[in-house]
Amino acid sequence: MDESAEKEQLIRALERTNQELQQFAYIVSHDLKAPLRAIHSLVQWIAEDYGPLFDEDGREQLELLQGRVVRMDQLIEGVLHYSRIGRVREEMVPVNLNKLVTEVIDLLSPPAHITVRVLDRLPIVVCEKVRMGQVFQNLISNAIKFMDKPQGEIIVRCVEQEQSYRFGVQDNGPGIAAKDHERIFQIFQTLHAGDSYGSTGIGLTLVKKIVELHGGVVQLFSPLPADDPAHPPHGSLFQFTLPKSPVELAAAD
Numbered sequence: 001m002d003e004s005a006e007k008e009q010l011i012r013a014l015e016r017t018n019q020e021l022q023q024f025a026y027i028v029s030h031d032l033k034a035p036l037r038a039i040h041s042l043v044q045w046i047a048e049d050y051g052p053l054f055d056e057d058g059r060e061q062l063e064l065l066q067g068r069v070v071r072m073d074q075l076i077e078g079v080l081h082y083s084r085i086g087r088v089r090e091e092m093v094p095v096n097l098n099k100l101v102t103e104v105i106d107l108l109s110p111p112a113h114i115t116v117r118v119l120d121r122l123p124i125v126v127c128e129k130v131r132m133g134q135v136f137q138n139l140i141s142n143a144i145k146f147m148d149k150p151q152g153e154i155i156v157r158c159v160e161q162e163q164s165y166r167f168g169v170q171d172n173g174p175g176i177a178a179k180d181h182e183r184i185f186q187i188f189q190t191l192h193a194g195d196s197y198g199s200t201g202i203g204l205t206l207v208k209k210i211v212e213l214h215g216g217v218v219q220l221f222s223p224l225p226a227d228d229p230a231h232p233p234h235g236s237l238f239q240f241t242l243p244k245s246p247v248e249l250a251a252a253d
Contacts (some may be wrong), residue, residue, distance in 0.1 A: 032076055040069045078202030081134075090128035097122035097136075100129070101156055104136045110144050114152035122158050123165055125242055131210045136169070138203035139238050143171035164216065164244055170237040175223030185218070207240070216241040 043066050051059060098121060105116050125132075136156070143154045149172055157168040176184065185208045211218050222236035 033073070036069065036073055036076070043069060081202070081206060090130055092126050093129060094124050095127050095129045095132060096124050100133055101136050104133055104140060108137065108141055108144060113150060114144055114147055114154065116140060116154045116156070118156045120158045123160070125165065127214055127242065135207050135210050135240070138207050139169040142203060143169060143173060146173050147171065148174045164241045166239060166241050168237055168239045170235065172235045175234050176220065176236050181220050181222070211240045211242070215243040
């Protein structure tokens with residue numbers, strides 16, 4: 001088979017894959033979400049009409065069922081978001097990351113005991129604005145969600161390199177064991193059993209895919225060395241790069 005025929009065959013295979021992904025997204029959004037909405041409505045009806053008749057254990061089980069329905073809906077939405085990335089592209093536009101990150105922090109409304117600081121002036125980069133907002137939102141919200149310190153601190157930084165910008169989101173939380181560094185970027189993988197943190201295990205998978213489609217890489221450094229040798233290591237630093245050149249970014253299509 002000559003090079004032209006191989007290229008033609010590859011294009012056809014990619015087109016088939018894209019069609020299958022579109023079909024998958026349609027099935028998930030319609031054939032799974034519709035019965036889930038019906039279950040949610042039924043659970044609400046039972047809670048409103050019969051909730052007072054249940055004993056304490058019955059009410060706890062009903063609340064658990066409601067929570068499971070919400071979690072399933074979140075998982076389906078996460079799969080849909082993941083399937084759209086790279087298949088449905090936004091326009092690449094110059095984005096002021098100072099403004100974007102400030103909006104993300106305001107949206108997340110960190111609790112009073114957690115401070116989120118942007119230490120360096122962030123650049124204007126050419127990117128998909130909504131997707132880049134998802135990157136910062138997932139990284140910062142994760143740091144907030146898993147914070148275990150009475151005074152939490154989250155720092156957003158940026159270092160300009162020759163061909164790229166290197167961003168960091170660092171926290172003083174519990175840190176992540178080395179054995180879990182690869183696993184946390186895999187879809188549906190969480191470090192905590194059950195729903196104790198309400199995590200779907202999709203956020204970091206989205207971060208990795210979005211950054212890589214923009215021509216960058218994501219790294220995790222954790223636990224970080226403590227400033228005081230008398231205290232154990234703690235915290236995490238999620239670091240990712242974005243190329244400066246819009247040409248490099250467009251090539252990620």
